[in-house]
Amino acid sequence: MKYYNTIILGSGASGIMCALNIDKYKVAMLEISSKPFKKILVTGNGRCNITNNKIYKFSYNQNLDVFFDKVDYKHTLTFFQELGLECYADTEGRYYPISNMAKSVQDVVLQKLENKVDIFTMQEIININKEEDEFIISTTNNFFKCKNLVVATGGASENLLDILNVKYKKFIPSLVALKCDDVKGLSGIRLTNVKVSVNIGDISYSEIGEVLYKEGGLSGIVIFNVSALFARSGKFLGKIKIDLLPNMSFEQLKQKLIDRKKLNVRLDKIFVGMFANAIANEIFRQSKVNTNINSIDINENMINILTKTIKNLEYTVCGCFDNNQVYSGGVALKDLKNNLMYKYINNLYFIGEVCDVDGMCGGYNLQWAWTSGKIVGESICCN
Numbered sequence: 031m032k033y034y035n036t037i038i039l040g041s042g043a044s045g046i047m048c049a050l051n052i053d054k055y056k057v058a059m060l061e062i063s064s065k066p067f068k069k070i071l072v073t074g075n076g077r078c079n080i081t082n083n084k085i086y087k088f089s090y091n092q093n094l095d096v097f098f099d100k101v102d103y104k105h106t107l108t109f110f111q112e113l114g115l116e117c118y119a120d121t122e123g124r125y126y127p128i129s130n131m132a133k134s135v136q137d138v139v140l141q142k143l144e145n146k147v148d149i150f151t152m153q154e155i156i157n158i159n160k161e162e163d164e165f166i167i168s169t170t171n172n173f174f175k176c177k178n179l180v181v182a183t184g185g186a187s188e189n190l191l192d193i194l195n196v197k198y199k200k201f202i203p204s205l206v207a208l209k210c211d212d213v214k215g216l217s218g219i220r221l222t223n224v225k226v227s228v229n230i231g232d233i234s235y236s237e238i239g240e241v242l243y244k245e246g247g248l249s250g251i252v253i254f255n256v257s258a259l260f261a262r263s264g265k266f267l268g269k270i271k272i273d274l275l276p277n278m279s280f281e282q283l284k285q286k287l288i289d290r291k292k293l294n295v296r297l298d299k300i301f302v303g304m305f306a307n308a309i310a311n312e313i314f315r316q317s318k319v320n321t322n323i324n325s326i327d328i329n330e331n332m333i334n335i336l337t338k339t340i341k342n343l344e345y346t347v348c349g350c351f352d353n354n355q356v357y358s359g360g361v362a363l364k365d366l367k368n369n370l371m372y373k374y375i376n377n378l379y380f381i382g383e384v385c386d387v388d389g390m391c392g393g394y395n396l397q398w399a400w401t402s403g404k405i406v407g408e409s410i411c412c413n
């Protein structure tokens with residue numbers, strides 16, 4: 031039996047941050063995979079979007095001020111700077127290492143962890159019991175005992191949460207490409223600078239950016255963000271509207287189409303030089319106007335219909351693809367104290383994605399991992 035003051039289950043972003051903030055006590059991390067802090071390498075397309083200096087209404091599924099008042103993006107930047115990591119912000123407030131390599135984040139962290147924390151990899155947790163004031167953890171090849179147990183195993187941790195017998199909200203994939211049953215034959219087409227809008231329950235959301243068509247659905251950062259809103263609603267069902275020219279008003283666009291009548295071409299060629307052919311075909315498919323006429327002959331009604339379609343391409347969301355970046359759901363914050371200790375089991379803490387906190391793209395999910403990890407690490411040190 032190995033004894034530690036604190037055992038952290040999972041060696042991802044939140045677990046690492048927690049471990050590095052416990053100076054006072056003997057700490058171990060139990061990791062199911064073969065290497066600690068591995069997932070960080072795939073974040074931000076290999077660049078690791080470490081945090082963000084702006085928070086908007088829908089950046090998270092709930093208000094987290096009570097936590098960010100204690101630890102925010104500035105603490106993250108200072109923490110990493112002290113480890114030797116140099117970062118820069120882009121125009122959207124997203125921070126990346128100046129090397130543009132997530133590996134730099136992993137390197138500075140693992141260097142600091144060396145000799146500080148005992149890391150046990152390939153640990154599959156079989157059972158956890160609490161006897162008096164101590165947790166006893168059995169893995170496939172070890173037994174551990176500790177006073178403080180921190181769960182940092184990320185999203186979709188149902189098995190572990192069931193072993194611990196704690197309450198949690200169902201995990202649902204988030205930041206994920208969306209399946210739409212009416213997207214056909216446009217795979218690989220990229221739309222830039224378009225406005226995507228959704229109405230989900232009483233939430234209206236729109237964002238300008240890039241959308242990528244894929245076989246049977248839509249992808250891209252804006253779609254990922256929209257997927258977060260569907261995930262938070264509990265189901266991937268609803269309409270997505272795309273305004274292809276958000277910087278032009280309805281009237282301006284209508285006038286443009288009136289001007290293009292004089293191109294004197296078959297109607298199905300009127301968008302040559304304005305939209306990719308595949309998108310022009312999609313506009314005609316959705317608008318259902320008869321293209322078998324000359325552009326000179328289109329009437330006002332048809333112009334209105336085409337203008338409306340360009341500003342409202344519509345798709346029906348019917349599900350999500352695999353390869354989600356995060357999960358919505360987990361242990362509810364209402365069941366945790368402000369130091370993230372579970373209200374019903376003393377000295378049991380939850381940090382990172384295993385909590386019912388999910389963010390949009392932009393460094394928000396990692397910031398929650400850093401914030402929650404540091405809060406728990408510091409709280410344990412004050413014990």
Ligand SMILES: Cc1cc2nc3c(=O)[nH]c(=O)nc-3n(C[C@H](O)[C@H](O)[C@H](O)COP(=O)(O)OP(=O)(O)OC[C@H]3O[C@@H](n4cnc5c(N)ncnc54)[C@H](O)[C@@H]3O)c2cc1C
Pocket residue numbers: 039040041042043044045060061062063066067068069070072073074075078079080081153154155182183184185187190354355356381382383384392393394395396397399
């Ligand atoms: C492709 C991709 C790109 C992303 N890019 C970004 C980005 O740029 N910016 C951003 O903010 N967020 C990004 N995210 C999200 C971000 O990675 C997560 O929100 C963050 O890693 C969550 O940290 P965590 O510590 O809660 O969990 P994780 O980082 O998932 O770590 C959990 C750890 O626990 C281990 N584990 C799981 N189950 C057990 C078990 N039963 N026993 C022991 N160990 C276990 C896992 O192997 C893992 O090491 C991205 C995610 C993905 C998938």
